[in-house]
Amino acid sequence: MILETLAQRGALLRRARTIAVVGASANQSRPSYFVFSFLRTGGRYEVTPINPVLKDGIDGIAAFPSLEAYAAERGAPDVVDVFRKPDEAPGVARSAVAVGAKAIWFQYGVINDDAIRIADEAGLDVVVDRCIKVETARFDGSLALAGINTGLITARRRS
Amino acid sequence: MSDRQFGFQTRALHAGTPPDGESGARALPVHLTTSFVFDSSDAAAELFALRSYGNIYSRIGNPTVAAFEEKLASLEGGLGAVATASGLAAQLCAVLSLAQAGDHLVATSNLYGGTVTQFSVTLQRMGIATTFVPAGDIDAVRAALRETTRLVYTETIGNPSGDIADLAALAAVAHEGGVPLVVDNTFATPYLCRPIEHGADIVVHSATKFIGGHGTVLGGAIVESGRFPWGAGHHPLLTLPSPGYHGLNFVDTFGEYAFLTRARAEVLRDVGASLSPMNAWLLVQGLETLALRMPRHVANAEIVAAFLAAHEAVDWVSYAGLPASPQRALAERYLPRGAGSVFTFGLRGGREAGRALIDALELWSHVANVGDAKSLVIHPASTTHQQLDEDALRAAGVRPEMVRLSVGLEDADDLLWDLERALAVAATAVRA
Numbered sequence: 001m002i003l004e005t006l007a008q009r010g011a012l013l014r015r016a017r018t019i020a021v022v023g024a025s026a027n028q029s030r031p032s033y034f035v036f037s038f039l040r041t042g043g044r045y046e047v048t049p050i051n052p053v054l055k056d057g058i059d060g061i062a063a064f065p066s067l068e069a070y071a072a073e074r075g076a077p078d079v080v081d082v083f084r085k086p087d088e089a090p091g092v093a094r095s096a097v098a099v100g101a102k103a104i105w106f107q108y109g110v111i112n113d114d115a116i117r118i119a120d121e122a123g124l125d126v127v128v129d130r131c132i133k134v135e136t137a138r139f140d141g142s143l144a145l146a147g148i149n150t151g152l153i154t155a156r157r158r159s
Numbered sequence: 160m161s162d163r164q165f166g167f168q169t170r171a172l173h174a175g176t177p178p179d180g181e182s183g184a185r186a187l188p189v190h191l192t193t194s195f196v197f198d199s200s201d202a203a204a205e206l207f208a209l210r211s212y213g214n215i216y217s218r219i220g221n222p223t224v225a226a227f228e229e230k231l232a233s234l235e236g237g238l239g240a241v242a243t244a245s246g247l248a249a250q251l252c253a254v255l256s257l258a259q260a261g262d263h264l265v266a267t268s269n270l271y272g273g274t275v276t277q278f279s280v281t282l283q284r285m286g287i288a289t290t291f292v293p294a295g296d297i298d299a300v301r302a303a304l305r306e307t308t309r310l311v312y313t314e315t316i317g318n319p320s321g322d323i324a325d326l327a328a329l330a331a332v333a334h335e336g337g338v339p340l341v342v343d344n345t346f347a348t349p350y351l352c353r354p355i356e357h358g359a360d361i362v363v364h365s366a367t368k369f370i371g372g373h374g375t376v377l378g379g380a381i382v383e384s385g386r387f388p389w390g391a392g393h394h395p396l397l398t399l400p401s402p403g404y405h406g407l408n409f410v411d412t413f414g415e416y417a418f419l420t421r422a423r424a425e426v427l428r429d430v431g432a433s434l435s436p437m438n439a440w441l442l443v444q445g446l447e448t449l450a451l452r453m454p455r456h457v458a459n460a461e462i463v464a465a466f467l468a469a470h471e472a473v474d475w476v477s478y479a480g481l482p483a484s485p486q487r488a489l490a491e492r493y494l495p496r497g498a499g500s501v502f503t504f505g506l507r508g509g510r511e512a513g514r515a516l517i518d519a520l521e522l523w524s525h526v527a528n529v530g531d532a533k534s535l536v537i538h539p540a541s542t543t544h545q546q547l548d549e550d551a552l553r554a555a556g557v558r559p560e561m562v563r564l565s566v567g568l569e570d571a572d573d574l575l576w577d578l579e580r581a582l583a584v585a586a587t588a589v590r591a
Contacts, residue, residue: 005162029405031412034210041205108414131414141180142212145220146423147228148239148416153165153173158180 002116002126006151010139012103012125016078017046019132020070020101022092023083024049026058032083033058035107035133042136048074067095076100081132082110089115097122105132167234167350168450175229176443189440190223209404209412209424219428223436227443231370231380234349234446235362238385238415241422242378242439246345246365247277248432249379253341253363255430256381256422257394258309260286265303265310267324268554269294269317272544274343275555278312291554294322297332304336309394310361311338315354315493316346318529319503319539319563320556321477323489330358337393345369346499346529350453357493360387361418368530372445372452376438381422385415397421452532452568457497459534459574460566466575467504472512472582474560478502500566501529503539506582508589509560513538515588516562519581522573523564534567534574 003009024036036058039047047061050070054063064070067080080096082089082104089112096104096119103125106115111129119126127135137143138150141158165173176187195214197203205211214220228240243249258264266278268291278289292299300311311333313324326342333340339360344352348369354362364370366378389397390410397417400406403425409417427433434442457480464478479486479498490498506512517525523536527543537543544557552558566574 007162028208029400029407029412034407034412037205037210041201041211134414134416137212144175144229145214145222145225146212146239147220147225147232147241147419149174149229149232149237151233152177153163153170154177155173157178157183 001123002120002128006138008125009127009130009135012079012127013132013136013139016103018074018077019045019047019079019081020050020064020067020077021047021081021083022050022067024051024054024058024063025083026054026056031107035081035083035131038133039136042140044136044140048077067092067099067101071099076102079103079105079132081105081107083107084110086110086112086115090118093118096124103127105130107131170233171230171446171448171450174233175226187223187226187440187443190217190221190436192221192436193217209407209420217436218431218433219423221433221436221439223443224434224439227366227378227434227439227446228380230443230446231349231364231366232382234353234449235344235382236349236353236355236384237362237382239419240380240382241419241427242366242380242434243427244379244432244434245377246343246363246367246379247273248430249363249365249381250274250277250343251282252422252426252430252432253361253381254282254287254310255426256418257339257396258287259396261307262287262309263305263307264289264312265300265308266291266312267294267300267314267317267329268292268551269320269322269556270312270314270343271318272539272547272555272557274314275551276546293554294320294556295325297325297328300329300332301335304332304338308336308338310341311336312341312343314343314346315352316479316499316501317556318346318501319543319561321479321486321498321502322556323479323486323493323498325489326354326357326359326493330360333360334358337391339387346501347494348449348453350450351457351494351496351499355382355384360384366442366445367528369453369456370445370449370530371442372449372530372532373441374528374531374533376435376441378434378438378442380434383418383422385419387418389417401425454496455568456500456566459568459571460500460502460564461497462571463564463566463574463578464502464504466578470582472506472508472586474505474507476502476504478504501563502566503561503563505558505560505562506585508585510540512585512589513560513562514541516581516585519584520577521580522569522577529563529565531565532568534569535565537563539563
């Protein structure tokens with residue numbers, strides 16, 4: 001199912017525990033490093049880089065060359081977070097389906113209709129053209145500290 | 160959590176101000192602190208590198224200020240906001256987020272005198288040139304666009320001319336040129352007009368005025384829509400590697416948040432014109448009642464304008480809310496709930512009668528401000544716009560005899576009583 005609403009994305013991020021970041025980079029100026037580092041240091045998720053060129057992992061976290069290699073050792077990830085060119089997205093979607101991932105998250109600009117269809121038809125939750133870092137920060141309250149309109153309206157105390 | 164789209168007044172009360180997570184306080188706490196303790200060295204490094212969100216130092220961000228930012232962004236329909244120490248600081252930070260020495264702006268000429276001076280003197284000295292074009296002349300905007308133009312700038316309701324900007328047409332011509340439309344929405348407030356809904360990309364405010372609403376504190380804000388394609392090649396400050404942040408590219412790294420992130424993390428950080436948490440708290444109080452105050456401001460302004468238009472001592476009244484105003488069609492399109500409560504008029508006795516009127520008023524306060532709960536009056540040619548020469552005065556829509564009113568929330572009968580009295584005194588003074 002393609003997750004269009006805030007409530008759906010919030011529920012996904014609450015359910016998830018393991019995130020495999022496909023295309024995570026060790027280059028500190030790359031967006032994928034920002035997201036990986038944010039998720040790792042936040043402590044909420046077990047986050048793993050998926051990138052065949054990363055021999056030494058990132059910040060002490062071992063990388064796997066493929067989703068298949070990850071799943072063989074760790075099992076299916078809750079979320080596959082995708083930093084690849086749009087034309088490589090269908091291949092990532094097929095791998096995510098094959099290893100039994102529960103959700104696939106296409107980052108900013110990773111927009112490919114085939115990839116979305118492959119994942120959606122296989123029953124994965126699908127998020128498109130959003131940043132998992134921004135959405136995580138939206139629900140943990142930290143995005144509001146940056147003056148962002150989070151869209152969250154509640155008179156309940158955050159638990 | 161629900162996906163309900165809440166109404167304006169509900170968001171004015173709740174957006175950005177949930178119960179405090181730490182204490183449960185129902186009212187917004189005032190975080191009067193310069194700095195915030197880091198969880199660990201690693202967490203501090205993540206914050207400084209912009210890889211996580213959180214508090215560092217109140218020059219860059221503060222929880223009370225952030226509550227104001229989120230509430231205003233919600234009411235304007237924006238992605239987010241950056242608060243500043245004043246309205247002029249908001250303009251400067253908006254411009255410096257997109258332009259540097261050698262760059263160029265296009266602005267309508269009917270702007271607040273302080274804005275004209277900021278652009279034509281201070282920004283000019285910093286190497287950023289501005290071409291001023293007649294308000295309402297869309298072709299002149301198109302003709303003024305250059306390869307180095309970074310934005311088009313206007314005011315929803317011109318100060319003090321009262322011209323209403325054709326926001327959709329200005330947005331279209333700006334977008335044709337690959338640049339955003341920046342709109343000063345101070346006189347309208349998001350209650351009367353939300354420029355982003357008409358195609359504007361960035362909204363700036365002097366929150367000092369109707370948002371604060373009580374003439375108590377200075378403040379400003381930049382709100383951005385999140386829709387503008389910053390990576391399309393016209394804004395290198397957002398796409399070239401940032402030397403301050405390990406060579407990161409704001410558009411690649413922050414996507415739709417690129418402009419807001421740079422405005423805060425580079426421009427506000429370096430300019431230092433930050434909003435005080437105490438002021439932010441008062442501005443939040445103001446936003447909570449904006450939708451209750453603005454209809455009363457408008458109703459009183461309509462009564463006062465109609466009274467003046469019918470008065471024999473009055474030569475002209477320039478208020479887009481009057482049925483006979485040439486601005487009426489634009490006002491009906493962009494300001495259907497009313498054309499605000501700041502407007503101008505001229506006396507038949509000219510400049511001298513205007514001065515006599517102001518000196519004879521008892522209830523209207525003679526101040527260089529607008530948007531107070533109290534009614535205000537001023538003579539722009541000798542005060543707010545005195546730094547402009549004759550040509551610039553004319554271009555700004557300021558006539559020598561012009562008196563500007565900011566109609567407050569008093570009993571309308573009392574406002575008319577005072578004007579009636581003072582108009583009689585002014586007529587006597589001119590005859591004498």
